[in-house]
Amino acid sequence: MRLVQPPPARIAVMVPADMALADPAGAAYARIVATSLQEQDIPAVTDAARPGDWRLTLGVQRGGATMTPIFALITPSGQEEGTEQARPVPLEVWQRARPETWQFIANDVAPRIAALLGRVEAARRQSSPASLNNRPGRAALIDVIGAPGDGNQVLAQLLRENLGKLGQVVQESAVGADFVIRAQVNDRMASPKARRIEIFWLVQNARGEEIGRIAQQNEVPNGTLDRYWGDVAVVVTEEAAVAIRDVILNQSGRR
Numbered sequence: 001m002r003l004v005q006p007p008p009a010r011i012a013v014m015v016p017a018d019m020a021l022a023d024p025a026g027a028a029y030a031r032i033v034a035t036s037l038q039e040q041d042i043p044a045v046t047d048a049a050r051p052g053d054w055r056l057t058l059g060v061q062r063g064g065a066t067m068t069p070i071f072a073l074i075t076p077s078g079q080e081e082g083t084e085q086a087r088p089v090p091l092e093v094w095q096r097a098r099p100e101t102w103q104f105i106a107n108d109v110a111p112r113i114a115a116l117l118g119r120v121e122a123a124r125r126q127s128s129p130a131s132l133n134n135r136p137g138r139a140a141l142i143d144v145i146g147a148p149g150d151g152n153q154v155l156a157q158l159l160r161e162n163l164g165k166l167g168q169v170v171q172e173s174a175v176g177a178d179f180v181i182r183a184q185v186n187d188r189m190a191s192p193k194a195r196r197i198e199i200f201w202l203v204q205n206a207r208g209e210e211i212g213r214i215a216q217q218n219e220v221p222n223g224t225l226d227r228y229w230g231d232v233a234v235v236v237t238e239e240a241a242v243a244i245r246d247v248i249l250n251q252s253g254r255r
Contacts, residue, residue, distance in 0.1 A: 011042060011073075012049035014057045025097035030058060032099065033071075036106035040114040052076050056113070060094075061085075067094040069105050073116060081120050084112045137248045138169045140177035147185035147199075149225050154233045155183065155199075162241035168248060179211075179248055180204045187225075194219045201240050203247045212247030214240055 013034040015026050030046045033056070037044035049055050059070040066088035073081045086109040093101055141163075144156045159181075160170045174180050182202045190196040196219050203212035216236060225232065 009043060009052060010050075011037065011044045011054045011056050013037070013044050013046050014049070014055055015046065028099060029097075029102040029105075032102040033058065033106045033110070036103075036110040037113060040110050042110075042114055042117065062091070063088065065091050067091055069109065071109055071113060073113070073120070082116045084109055084116055136167060136169045137178040137252050138171060138176060139163060139179040139181055139244075139248060140171050140174045141181045141183075142172075142174060144183040144185065146187065147225075147229070148187050149227045149229060151185060151225060151229045151233065154229045155185070155237060158233050158237035159183075159241055159244075162237050163245060166241055166245045168245055178206055179251070180206075180208075181244060190219045193222055195222060195225070197225065199236060199240070201244060203244055205251065211251050212244070214243040214247075216240060 013030045015030045027046070034044040034046050037056075044056070053076060055074040057072045057074060059072065061068045061070055067090075068088045069086040070083060071085065072083045075081055086105045089101060089105065141156055141160055144152045144159075146152070147155060160172075163170045171177060180203070182204075184200045184202070186196075186198040186200075188196045188198065196217060199216040201212075201214040201216075202210060203214075205211050216239065220232070229236075
């Protein structure tokens with residue numbers, strides 16, 4: 001299987017050179033296409049392509065009384081990854097070269113280009129041995145803070161064990177981890193005789209972006225967790241591990 005290159009840090013939208021358009025109209029067309037792609041969260045620019053940039057070339061195919069805009073996605077190495085086309089435009093409308101025509105075309109094709117990039121990314125994940133599609137994600141539980149008694153230590157230990165039982169690779173250091181897990185425990189008064197224990201498990205990706213948050217809460221009689229968590233920690237971490245595993249699998253594209 002061919003190894004698809006990673007998705008672009010930026011896409012340079014190439015000003016059309018041979019589309020029966022004068023330079024100002026061609027540049028305006030490229031800018032409008034780039035803006036529509038940005039609205040699809042695609043890093044599109046109209047600057048000259050730099051090393052490592054992908055390119056989107058704008059072309060057109062004449063068919064009788066219509067012009068069909070063609071868009072080709074090119075990797076940094078010059079390989080075409082796919083093409084999309086917008087709906088045909090009447091020849092006389094094309095030749096007027098008005099901004100509203102370019103906007104109509106851009107609005108029509110931008111979602112399809114976004115979908116094309118999604119397919120490229122999916123192919124990359126499937127074909128790359130390093131992809132999370134093809135290996136277990138490495139998760140690092142950094143810390144558990146705020147718990148009374150032995151809660152911080154016991155919750156951390158049991159969560160690591162339960163994630164391991166669910167097939168996840170768990171490490172204590174964030175170095176080389178695909179996912180980082182942190183937990184905050186809040187111990188609040190619920191009534192004169194009970195405490196409300198709230199636990200928030202935060203899951204981040206390797207870029208530090210939050211991708212999941214699991215909340216647990218329960219009330220316990222005063223003094224129950226002042227020293228030892230015991231079976232409470234077992235139940236809490238078994239439940240949390242399943243939810244965290246699901247977040248990791250969803251982000252890895254394995255579910």
